[in-house]
Amino acid sequence: MDPAYPPQRPLLATHSRRSAVLARSHVVATSQPLATQIGHQILSQFPDANAADAAIAIAAALNVLEPGSCGIGGDMFCLYYSATDQTVKAINGSGRSPAALTLELARKLHPDARDRLPASSPHAITVPGAVMGWHDTYHRFGSGKVKWAELLAPAIDLAQHGFPVSRISSAQWVGSEARLKAASPNAAEMLMPGTSKAPLEGEWMQLPNLARTLREVADKGAKDGFYRGRIAEAIVGEVQRLGGVMHLDDLEAHASTFEDPISIEYGPVRLWECAPNGQGLVAILALAILDKAHELGVIPTRPEDLLADHLATASTASPTVPTTYAHLLIQAIGLAFAEGQAHITDPSIVPPADTLAKLLSPTHLTHLASKLSATSRGAAGAGAPFAHTDTVYFSVGDAHGNACSFIFSNYMGFGHGAIPQGCGFTLQNRGCGFVLDATSVNVLGPRKRAYHTIIPGMLTDAASGKLVAAMGVMGGYMQPQGHVQVLMQYLAARECERRVKERAGGKCPVARFGDPQSALDAKRFLIQPEERLDQCEGGVVVPVDVEQGMLSANQLDELRALGHVVREVPLHVISMFGRGQWVGRVHADEATRNRGGPEGWWLGASDGRADGCAFGS
Secondary structure, three states: OOOOOOOOOOOOOOOOOOOOEEEOOOEEEEOOHHHHHHHHHHHHHOOOOOHHHHHHHHHHHHHHHOOOOOOOOOEEEEEEEEOOOOEEEEEEEOOOOOOOOOHHHHHHHOOOOOOOOOOOOHHHOOOOOHHHHHHHHHHHHOOOOOOHHHHHHHHHHHHHHOEEOOHHHHHHHHHHHHHHHHHOOOHHHHOOOOOOOOOOOOOEEOOHHHHHHHHHHHHHHHHHHHHOHHHHHHHHHHHHHOOOOOOHHHHHOOOOEOOOOEEEEEOOEEEEEOOOOEOHHHHHHHHHHHHHHHHOOOOOOOHHHHHHHHHHHOOOOOOOOOHHHHHHHHHHHHHHHHHHHHHOOOOOOOOHHHHHHHHOOHHHHHHHHOOOOOOOOOOOOOOOOOOOOEEEEEEEEOOOOOEEEEEEEEEOOOOOOOOOOOOOOOOOOHHHHOEOOOOOOOEOOOOOOOOEOOOOEEEEEOOOOOEEEEEEEEOOOHHHHHHHHHHHHHHHHHHHHHHHHHHOOOOOOOOOOOOHHHHHHOOOEEEOOOOOOEEEOOEEEOOEEEEOOOOOHHHHHHHHHOOOOEEEEOOOOOHHHOEEEEEEEEEOOHHHHHOOOOOEEEEEEEOOOOOOEEEEO
16 A cells, blocks of 8 residues: 555644635635625525625625724725636725815814824715725625625614624724723714623624614615615714814715726735735735845745745644744735835826826835845834734635625724714724825825725635635725735645645645635734834834744744844734635646536635634535
């Protein structure tokens, strides 16, 4: 008997006690089990429904289940993979500042503001783009076989009749209760009836005013149901009550845009991101810097190969990462943030293609990559990203092989906190993403989109163009950092499986899809924003928070010796490291198809830092 057969999945140091969910027809991964169930319900109840249809139903449900993270007073972005023509397309569903809002007006109201608008400023409230984004997702990517109202019906039912509140959603509610009451006289609309308190974990919550709002959107459509009429008037009335300058014309004028997504080939995959004003460019640029640094010999081994070597030999009880791996990623991501802050803006101000051509030019990448060092922090200054935000990210794969990567947010946890009377949702404060520096491309201005933190991701095979995964990590400035780190973990696991397959003489059918659940659950770091940054000879030092267990005590000291300001974060402080989801496609080999098997199937994974799950059929 051949000792190399049957082949075994490599015994790697794993970051998760769960395995990925495998499914034949479709799969859904979200941060709330009830939302996952609703996506599954749409794809099961309507055989012709696709991933875009399910995404709309899920987004509407998450608006009810996790209003601290998202809502129709906020924005959305999505990427959609069409299996028919193997294309990736994008929708930018972010809103703009009011036409009457100028930098001079904002400074007059906030003379003490240094860099950005205060989170409580009425001028931080931008036009909500989410509902029009849903509308455009439905009409551009949807199957056309499911009615708009049918997709919103499950969310309306949740809001009207109630649901048990999950742990993380309750924590967001409790932490924001005082702010909701201070921001709006209508706070009771989003608090427990009778007590006007935030719901605790497991309590039954109903949001009848939100149900009414969603019903109007379902009956009248996006434009007439949200951007005109009762809801639009309530939004403008609330903003003006607070001293803002939003008018009905601002809502009437709102429209999504459809910029081509941006992408980069990295190893065996191509990473896709939405173009600016989103910060997906930061993830793209970080990978480009690492790739160029390896090409130039600045770093002798690619980070994912360092990690693969480590995973194959590390103790399964304590899967840390190599110090050099963390060191290289911190440098590359810091450089990418600095470039992003200097260049990311409204796509109508600077076309994304122009920005990409400049930043990804060989000359510029060589300049950036030369700043990396495997033995010190290098001479790079690092950009400091923004303060903590809340968001939901989810992904869906359907029976036709299509996938939707969708992200949805009201920015700073219930956004501004202002609640339009009788509507049951809060308004976002995305205007805090602008800067008050007149020389910046991202300076606040009229009818303008701010630097946006929320980014969905998509992976395709670099050689064939076939779908690899719809993936993402929510959480403000954690998002591009999360995309890079989750991708590295995934690629490292794939490389380990490739090595096992090679040793088994090619007889290793499991060596085809990495370990996305472990990639999501792996400990992460994040470059942490600070009001005051320490100056040193090498440039700006931005503190790095490291999730407990990612590095040993000795490794933390090694990072400090390399010039980093490092803080270890206890495991119970999980919110700062984001919450990710993954829906991956497994493409059948010829032998499987020859014996009557399908063209492909799905696997889903859901971050253990969230309340959610992946489920398929």
